[in-house]
Amino acid sequence: MKFTYIITKINKLIFLSLLLFTAIIKSQTQKPINIIFMIGDGMGVSQVTSAFYFGDSEPNFQKFKVVGLSETSSTSDWVTDSAAGATALSTGEKTYKRAIGVDQDSIALPTILEQLQKKNYQTGLVSLTSITHATPASYYAHVKDRDLHEDIALDLVKANVNFLAGGGLKFFNKRKDCKNLLNEFKKLNYNIDTLKLSKPIQNKNNFYLLAQDELPNKVQGRGDFLPEATQTALDYLSNNKKPFFLMVEGSFIDWGGHAKDGEMMVKEVLDFDKTIGVVMKFIKENPNTLLVVTADHETGGASIGKFMEKDPAGKEKNIKNKVQIxxxxxxxxxxxxxxxAMGKNQELFSGVYPNNTIYHKLVEALKKSGVQLK
Ligand SMILES: [Zn+2]
Structure with missing residues (x-):
């Protein structure tokens, strides 16, 4: 009798432990994921290829196991721009060229950054251009035209983004309306640094405005700002119980294409690849993180072709095992x-699809981690 009683007791205990175990596993798989979204502005396949032939070591690009292709057209033109391109990525809707965070009728669309803030996420934006430039702006601003930098700056005051690094100081303190928006940010508990990437203050928002407009490019001697700002953002955002969304832009890959400057393009791609390395290291230590790397469009119609050189007689000769852009x-x-894509729910990103689908894939990845945006 006593023996049977003990057995029943043990069974009950096993059952309860199992229930508890299942609940723990479920809560673990349901933990909201961190998202790191990296945009190589103007980065097509050839730009990525350049990292394989011009870098000193194996590119971080080679470490990805999940790859897709994105079709980038806008509603007003098949050949898009950074504004429509980034808005498709940030809102899930294709729109017209020059639009920032608005639809075809110039109506404001909620961005993934804004939606995640409502789900108790921290947020960060890192760019090499003005922080009011098309790509970062498409995550927090809603204006008809990308050139409305001063209006975009006003939207940033209201946006409560926790970590901001980039350029564009003049749109905040040398404005036509004579307002000094830096004072507004200070009132809103921001630590502002206009000189260097100093250590962030943990219980404040941090805003690094390190150039009047864009930062220098790599050829001009920018140094390691992009990997360092990304590392700083990750340290700051992960030093907290809350999940985060961070967008990092490698802005000048595009500028290299516009200038038809192969050296500039390659240096910017390698810098972006180095920054991907910083994020990959973070993912190893923080596996509940999803990294997605893509571009808003390609710039320059770049190709990696035969390296041609003139011999002493002036005849063009192909040099083997050397390529040119x-x-x-x-x-x-x-x-x-x-x-x-790499990290939690990476598999969602394989395939060929329109650019706005990437937003919906992020929504799906979040849903799998228990975060319901819609
Ligand atoms: Zn662009």
Whole structure:
């Protein structure tokens, strides 16, 4: 009798432990994921290829196992721009060229950054251009035209983004309306640094405005700002119980294409690849994180072709095992751009799809981690 009683007791205990175990496992798989979204502006397949032939070591691009292709057209033109391109990525809707965070009728669309703030996420934006430039702006601003930098700056005051690093100081303190928006940010518990990437203050928002407009490019001697700002953002955002969304832009890959400047393009791609390395290290230590790397469009119609050299007689000769970068144009192109994913729910990003689908894939990845945006 006593023996049976003990057995029943043990069974009950086993059952309860199992229930508890299942609940723990479920709560673990349901933990909201961190999202790191990296945009190589103007980065097509050839730009990525350049990292394989011009870098000193194996590119981090080679470490991705999940790859997709994104079609980048806008509603007003097949060949898009950074505004329509980034808005499709940030809102899930294709729109017209020059639009920032608005639809075809110039109506404001909620961005993934804003939606995640409502789900108790921290947020961060890192760019090499003005922080009011098309790509970062498409995550927090809603204006008809990308050139409305001063209006975009006003939207940033209201946006409560926790970590901001980039340029564009003049749109905040040398404005036509004579307002000094830096004072507004200070009132809103921001630590502002206009000189250097200092250590962030943990219980404040941090805003690094390190150039009047864009930062220097790599050829001009920017140094390691992009990997360092990304590391700083990750340290700051992960030093907290809350999940986070961080967008990092490698802005000047595009500028290299516009200038048809192969050296500039390669240096910017390698800098972006180095920054991907910083994020990959973070993912190893923080596996509940999803990294997506893509582009808003390709720039320059770049190709990696035969390296030609003139011999002493002036005859063109092909040099083997050497390549050169050629551009067909100094404009954006309609070429498909690559999408790379690593980390939690990475598998969602394989395939070929329109650019706005990437937003919906992020929504799906979040849903799998228990975060319901819609
Ligand atoms: Zn662009």
């Amino acid at each position: 050629n551009f067909i144009d100094n404009q954006h192109t309609a070429a498909l751009v690559p999408v790379f």
